[in-house]
Amino acid sequence: MTHRYNWRRLFCLCLALMLLLTTGAMAAENDASSRQEDLDFLYETLSTYHPNLFANTPESVFLERKAEIEQRLGTVSDVEFAMDLQSLTALAGDSHTSLALGGSLAEQMHFYPMALTWMDGKWYLSAAESSSLLGRQVTAINGRTMDQVVESFRRLLSADNGVKLRRQYRQSCNVAEFYDYVGIAEQGRPLTLTFSDGASLSLQAVDTEALSQMTVSRLSDRRSAEPETAAANAYYWSKFLKDGSYYIQYNICQEDPELPMETFAGQVWSDLDAQPVQRVILDLRNNGGGSDGVIWPLFEVLADSGAQLICLIGESTFSSGIINAVELQEMGAVLLGEETSGSVSHFGSVKSFSLPGSGLRGGMSSKYIDLNTLLDAGAGRQVIPLAPDVAVPQTLDDYLSGKDSCVEYLYAHPERLSQAEHPDAPLTRGRFLGQIHQAAEPLFEAGTASDGSWDDPPFTDLLGIEWFRHPLNWAHQSGVAKGNGDGTFSAARILTWQEAAVFLVRSAGALGLEPETVRTSPLPAALAAPGWAERELNQAWAWGLLPEDGDFTASPTRAQGLSMAEALLS
Template identity: 25%
Template sequence: MEPTETIGCEKTEMGEDLAFLKSKIEEVHFDPYRNVDEQTFSQSLNRVGFVEKRYREIAIQESIALLGDAHTTVCNFRFGELFPVRYQEIGGYFYIIGAPDIGDHVVGREVRGINGHSIEDIVKKVKSLSSKEGPEVLLRDLAWYLQSNMILRYYGFSDGKEVSLDTDNGQIPLKVSQKLANNLQRLDPLKWIPTDVDDDETYFGNPLYQFRIFGNTLFFKYNDCTNSGYSKEYLEKFKDRLLEEARICQTLVVDLRSNDGGSTEVMWDLFERLPDDRKIYVAIGRRTFSSAMHHLLYLKNSKGATLIGENAGQKPNRFGDSYHFTLPNSKIRMKSSFKYFELLPGQDIEVVEPDIRIPLTIEDYVNGTDPLEKWIKEMR
């Protein structure tokens, strides 16, 4: 593709970087101007040259977000000056689900503002950084952005290394701490802990892929589309064991709620070999992303599976697969998608919704309860 718009500050090192970035995106991306016209994209990049150096990655991300592609982004732009806290949007509200100590009294609180600014006002600004590829992508991104002091400073919601959170139970002072932020304990009601499985003779697997049997239901958690750290022989043993149990059980539940992608090849043959005469449910949620989208749609369309849980994390027709590159002067790391996946040809669907909605609440996070397990046990 021949670029027709130039970068106005291209005589500077940053200008050279931005011209390189635009050229590389046009070279690599499957369809860079599907969601934004070239002139608007170029004008946005032009503004980056006038931004303070420490905020350049964030400013570039604002431009990249215009492409509307969750697989094309500035790498690690949101990791500057992190607060030791994690958020989750649930039902229109943002809650604290991670802290240095999981027993900390801050966990479970609703965050209503930061430094006197309402969450609504903050969201209006920081959402400019998200590709907004779909509604769930935006909500996932917002929870990430609120953790970054650099992002809050860029938009004028912080002026130092400390902020005050306005919560439903008073104010919470927060200080930037990269060390603590990198070692957070996070509430995760979807994760099986040792006490759940140690005495369960039906359990088999590892943190990446695992299953248990509840009555006549095989519950298969597929958490990551990878086999990293495990041998091919172990993977094949797992598949054989699962298929053996699947032929005995009446119902199969494939849980993709924690699966944000990887390689579809790891479990593709397993899904193809699942028995056709069993009732199959596929659990989905906001973290169901990328390769996991391929699996859920295959199981629904080819195996007649019923979708349960919450909205999936990505559009079915979307860009994907990433090419990484580095800007020559600033050394800012980037990635661009280079493929387009049309999993539902001719359908412009923003979000894949479950057939049966089983939502997670903040109480589930705090109490460590998975409503899907309760649903399975009640179904028996």
């Protein structure tokens, strides 16, 4: 089906999605002094107020780029100057720090009549004048591979990981001035798309007025249906799926003024109380962020539901949506879907600013959110995309037939799914006690050791949703874990070998175990050096609980923690 469609609206919308709309306009005259004021203000604002502007790019590179821009102040167009400023901002390598283009600038720009989409690891033509070309895989543009094209856009687009860069390219892939700026297509010359079958399509850039008069065919018009889990225009909603599982779509980290989260969470509780399920699916694939604390009433309901939690993530999961996804992993949820454009640890908490001359607006991170140290599930993960435990990409065939590839996978796999192990990730204090407790389950089931009660978390710094919250209760009640002396425990702190030895020896006593001495060799010097927990270190070493070939100059890993817990109970 072919539609008369407003191309101008479509592509200006793409530009607005990639960037914030500006309320100001570039000065009509080529005012070099005003531009110098904007350039100085932008650099001084970023370098003064960003928490670590030079984390990814040395200050010398920023200054070199600023000097290059200064040489062009009196000769470039308004659009080129705006892109110069954007390229300076992009050096931060921070997805939350960017300069806005839009408003009157969009009226001066040119666009290629096409759109691209990314599915299942491939680029496809998703909008064009010719309907016969839709859905074809695009492998190159002007002789550059798609990977090379996307990478070239890093000069203009603010991104802290490759998925975010790819997403921002997709949202701006029709802007002719961008291709000219990064050296892929000269202004006035065609842009040639190459398809996987060797065919090609040459496109000429047009202004917004000509674009609005074109007839467009869209890939979405070929869909035979929409899945029941299609993104809805709602903050959050829920329903039972045909396999009996319970599905929740959470699209924005904001409170719905007409349906407060407390009320919604109560509705979910009522649904699950009336019809218990084996699996709850929480969909964050459309969630671009907001306030990460909004969802907590729902978390409390899900933590007590008894159902396995599945969290769906994808390219659009970003910012506070990432934080909530990692918190769900902390609850024991399995992440399913595709890598996110948001990074696990990242700069965020955006503050806005406006340039004095042009009125262009920007957003800038005000703090670093380090989930690597805040949550066990984030341990060892720095500024990288959040990867699913089970990778399930949306396929083009499923898209066209109206199927949600992730949900179809879950229909085909009713068994209980597992989180990815990440054996080399650093071991936290909370996880190690969880591993010991899991290894001791046969003793609890046999009644030869006390499992403790399910009281409220004993330490004040616990969230109360952690998958290891009951093991921490047991450890506290049995004297294995005594905390930091101020009522806290620091469950997400990386475990030391000394702490591992203390927890192992105390657990042996709490579980009524009497391990045999299997080693007489002296304690390795690297373990003895810190000079504390000497008794527990020697005992755990003699019992063979600490790895004989371990690198004791590095922190224990998850795999080593599991091995130590199993050795204690063997």
